[in-house]
Amino acid sequence: SSNSKSSSKDSYKSELNQKGTLTIGLEGTYSPYSYRKDGKLTGFEVELGNKLAREMGLKAKFVPTKWDGLVAGLGSNKYDVVLNNITATPARAKSYIFSKPYIYSRYALITRQGDDSIKTLKDVKGKKLAEGTGTNNELVAKQNGATIVPSGDFVTSLSLIRQKRVDATVNAREAWYSYKKTNSTEGLVYHDVSSEKEPAKIVGLFNKKSTKLRSETNKALKTLRADGTLKKLSQKYFGADITE
Amino acid sequence: MWDIIVNATPQLVVAGLKYTIPISIVSFLLGLILALITALVRLSTKKGPFRILKAIFRFYVWLFRSTPLLVQLFIVYFGLPYLKIAGIAPDGIKLTPLVAGIITFSLNTGAYCSETIRASILSIPKGQWEAAYSMGMTRSKALSRIILPQAVRVSLPPLANSFIGLVKDTSLAASITIVEMFEVSQQIAAENYQPLIMYCLVAALYAVACSLLSWLQGYLEKVTSRYVTNAD
Amino acid sequence: MWDIIVNATPQLVVAGLKYTIPISIVSFLLGLILALITALVRLSTKKGPFRILKAIFRFYVWLFRSTPLLVQLFIVYFGLPYLKIAGIAPDGIKLTPLVAGIITFSLNTGAYCSETIRASILSIPKGQWEAAYSMGMTRSKALSRIILPQAVRVSLPPLANSFIGLVKDTSLAASITIVEMFEVSQQIAAENYQPLIMYCLVAALYAVACSLLSWLQGYLEKVTSRYVTNAD
């Protein structure tokens, strides 16, 4: 509309990559956040993206890509926002801006059965931990003095533990639960370390220029939180409410 | 395990037919054209300002042969948007993933194949040029009627190798958001948590495609070399 | 931007010197030996049970040329531990990342280079064999004294290309937990969220390495072909 009032209200739309569409970058190979079910993209962040877009009067479009492509694509305006279980950190804040957190991710420590030397985060000092490059898990493991062995994904990390090639992995509790739903966890031990390490704030990641879009997203997020949608999604995918 | 394979195979084949194969074929054809142009420019004996053109092509070949393909894809897709050219592309050069992928694969293939084609043209005996010139043919006529038809035969095996390599390299397109066969296998692995099975399955599909190509190569070699079958 | 480059370059160079270069060199040398054996077996005219050996080597070459290298790495590293052989490896074959990487790269290089070497041996005129035989040389003496020294010259350019390709392919070693140069660039990118700069930087380092190799190739070509310099 040509109405000046509505154009100022809608001015975030000029920051969109594609008219009328919220383009969302995610990996699509990261259960339960975003993954394929029978070829169809689904997951917590996929549904969240859909709901956010609808709230903002937009259509959601998902662009699944590799981890390094996610960050680079935001820089070169390939997507409007990245929803990929991203933790807010000061280093990342230098180059990008964040939405308000939509979940709080608890850390878990997975070890091998029969290896009792690791039970808490403190025990990983000097041990080999399999972590995805650039993930917050890697950061936590590093902070606790572990030696990092790069690993492509969660399953690979578990293989590495089972094959005695590493000692443990720090990961999101949610990833473990999702894996457990359909797979045997024989030979692995799960340790809840949420008391040791504050949960990570999981946020949407924006290009620095998209300030208006961020405000609008935050508004939509607030609405979804208030009307219980966010909680419902959390229950559905994580089996618990981790939005607080 | 069998249900995984039965479930996954159709999805992989669809992705292969939708992306892997078309991207490979289109990129290879474009790459061949580029390779031919590059080879001809580099072989040209023209002097003067033409030498600048030759230097440019030499640089192009060097650049694309000495950097990883993944990085090339990345820069074309994610880097070019930063390249703002007043008048032509004031907002930076923004390509769709498919276009960026095909351009990069073509440039890469073109760089490698130009060396193959250059060598194959050089391998044709000087006497063939002279016989053509002696008839009053121009350089371009000699090239198109006499030299290239013979060079094709020589360059077929290495070009086929490049094509087979390209088919496998298209798996890198996943990093610029193209959901080709390899990426689909990883997506399925993320769902069923069986990456090893998925890897074997996708490897088998690549092997089928590559074997088909090898067979095609053998057939083409036979066709193009019908005139040397009796030579020793 | 400059501080990123200044910070990152030493880390990348260290990773390159620690993994990328040694893995490339060791794998290439082992691959060459394997390639030579493969080429000789496949060229052998021996009959009888030897044909089974030839079929095995042919299968090996086909397998490694028609499946993606990434998958090969994955299967050797993550797949072999499932292969339990009573007596020899009851707990499965578990290799360290470095060993798995070098084995896979060697096998892959060996498959590709065996074709190069095979072609180069075939390209030596029959008359050279006959001259050697006529002197009373055995097949292996003719091969080692007369044929191979000449074949080396012919196969140098394609072998150098394979080596350059291998240097870039070692970046895949990251998938089996080796922190080589490319992985380091990704780790740094994960910290500073500037993958584009990091990719350009690592590409530049690969380009330096590849250019050095090309230069070495040119030098070796000159040395090995001193005896044909006057030929036209």
Next chain:
Amino acid sequence: MLKLEKLNKSFGEHRALVDITTTFPEHQTTVILGPSGSGKSTLLRSLNLLERPESGKYFFDDDVFDFAEGISVKDTLNIRKQTEMVFQGYNLFPHLTVLKNIMEGPVQVLHRPKADVEKEAHALLAKVGLADKADVYPNQLSGGQAQRVAIARSLAMQPKYILLDEPTSALDPELELEVLKVLKQISTEKRSMIIVTHNMAFAREVADKIIFVEDGHILFDGPNERFFKTDNKRIADFISAMTFANI
């Protein structure tokens, strides 16, 4: 009429041809003789502009070209259409059948109608005794057959001059004989031919005019009879060596 005046051609330091002045009369067979490396091929190739001398004048009928000034692409193509080269190594096009080899020039360069050219090509093949080889590829020919096809190919262009550079030296004596017979027949048709050869018996048989070259200089330039009766010691030695008169 083809004429050269003060032609000079060097390869680097080496002066392959020095101040060559001679004529190649029309409707006659000129034979160029001389030891290996004397410049015979260079001379012949200069006539077809496959070599570019540094200086000298080139007279072709009423046209004069000056090598020092360079010859335009258009003139080059024009001269080449009228002078056909037959090479020692035949240089047939391996990817074309014998018939297509012969038709290539007339159709692609002279732009003559295919049907006419094909009829003529068959006639030429019959002339060189290879009517039945029209559809085979060059690799299926013996050396003597290949060279006869090459001669037919050059005739098909209907050039003013045919230039032959040791057309039989890659051949066994028996095969050489087949080719020489064809060439002898052509020479009786009063075509303009220039032949470089080492076969003295043949030279004596077909030459109207003989040019003897040594070290880039012309040592003899005159009619056939005079050459074989020359009292020039160098030339007499050469003739006896070529005929293995005393091994």
Next chain:
Amino acid sequence: MLKLEKLNKSFGEHRALVDITTTFPEHQTTVILGPSGSGKSTLLRSLNLLERPESGKYFFDDDVFDFAEGISVKDTLNIRKQTEMVFQGYNLFPHLTVLKNIMEGPVQVLHRPKADVEKEAHALLAKVGLADKADVYPNQLSGGQAQRVAIARSLAMQPKYILLDEPTSALDPELELEVLKVLKQISTEKRSMIIVTHNMAFAREVADKIIFVEDGHILFDGPNERFFKTDNKRIADFISAMTFANI
């Protein structure tokens, strides 16, 4: 003494040699003549076991080998050490200098001390007139020089028999002459040589014995003088064609 008895060799359907029985006397030069494709090379190569006939007996001094039964690797190597082949295309080893080419066989096959062999190699090079070429690579030689090196290389093995397959047919007449002169000199030294050639003047000059082959059969087998005076029409025609007596 080298002798063949009822030797047969086929290539697929084609019978290249049929029931060949003949002897190659020691300390004599045997020349094999015949049209192209008649089986001359096949015969010569059979003597060096580069071809394996299907049947026939091969007598070498006091040893007898039966082709039908096959010849062991050990015997093969042994025979080859005593019969050296000189090829039409020289087949020098391009990656070795001239001197190393000559030394390769004696050092690597006969396991003789390097120093001795080197001295002999220099002497042989002098003999073929190439003392100054010891350290150049083969590609820097003219065809005639290359063939002379090949001859020196075969002499260096001190074989009982030297087999030469058209050693000069890739050469210009002048270069041919250089090689023929060397061969003539060797023939006067009463070595055992077997030469395939197309050069009639040379054959007449050096042959003690001549074998004429056609279509895999021996048409003539006897002393030099008788061959050139034969009244066999086919052979007389052949001789006149080879000498270009009537083009």
